[in-house]
């Protein structure tokens with residue numbers, strides 16, 4: 001294991017950037033990284049430098065690319081993900097990229113061309129792969145504790161009025177589905193495996209500040225014959241408490257409730273896990289730094305990231321066409337922020 005601290009630059013000192021910065025501050029105190037920050041907003045970098053003890057600042061991403069920084073942690077608006085990743089890969093930087101991978105499959109495939117054959121580590125910062133409740137559920141599912149899964153459900157019912165770039169459909173790549181919903185898509189893909197087809201419906205009645213949809217219901221057909229559904233919305237002012245996930249199997253049920261995971265089987269209900277705190281972003285970043293120092297393959301690969309995006313894209317196609325959409329997608333040009341050019 002390398003003992004030299006790795007030079008990491010956080011690119012984008014916004015909402016999630018701040019959560020990442022807290023972790024790098026700890027990693028720097030442990031002597032594992034040297035932490036730098038980059039943002040086009042001078043005030044933000046100044047605040048982050050002081051608050052999280054960054055060693056240096058950048059106001060221009062091209063200066064990061066030309067520097068001795070070894071890792072970029074990209075926390076930028078969705079429409080900048082592809083360009084920022086390809087540029088970093090071209091100069092040999094390791095890349096941790098916030099979800100979603102990109103705003104279109106075409107961009108995703110350009111990212112692949114950019115990172116393949118490079119001696120770099122790439123990981124999608126999909127922190128839900130590190131959420132312990134989901135991990136525990138998957139472990140029990142894989143052990144076939146509930147027999148054959150029949151139905152997997154995911155829910156995220158919130159009230160949230162986005163600001164800034166999230167209001168633009170093209171900057172976002174859509175609405176709630178590509179942003180919040182991609183986490184749920186990843187959760188169902190993680191739990192249920194490969195997906196044969198999707199059907200989705202969307203509406204936009206509550207959060208009129210955004211151009212994209214505020215509410216989506218997505219049905220999934222897994223290749224195993226298991227079925228699944230996701231409900232994701234930002235538009236519900238008085239949300240009822242919902243399980244993040246429920247997995248119904250032939251022999252029992254596993255579900256999440258307020259950070260706890262339960263198993264109901266043979267008329268007995270057992271608590272499998274109770275979370276103290278959600279450390280998923282901490283786990284994610286520590287894991288990625290370990291992958292670099294120990295030359296390991298990152299957990300959330302490009303292929304997983306692309307699959308999550310492909311499922312989201314198929315859902316958007318279904319929303320526009322009112323048809324079931326089969327995977328893998330044949331047409332790669334579809335861009336969710338544009339009019340349908342996938343026909």
Ligand SMILES: NC(=O)c1ccc[n+]([C@@H]2O[C@H](COP(=O)([O-])OP(=O)(O)OC[C@H]3O[C@@H](n4cnc5c(N)ncnc54)[C@H](O)[C@@H]3O)[C@@H](O)[C@H]2O)c1
Pocket residue numbers: 011012013014015016017038039040041044060061074075076077078080098099100125126127164165179
């Ligand atoms: N994992 C999660 O739970 C989670 C939560 C929130 C956001 N995210 C993801 O993180 C990413 C960022 O979202 P956010 O909510 O933090 O956005 P944000 O708007 O809060 O922050 C983005 C920052 O990037 C800066 N920026 C924009 N263009 C730049 C450029 N070219 N160079 C340098 N800085 C630039 C902006 O000034 C801003 O400070 C998105 O991909 C989003 O989906 C993930």
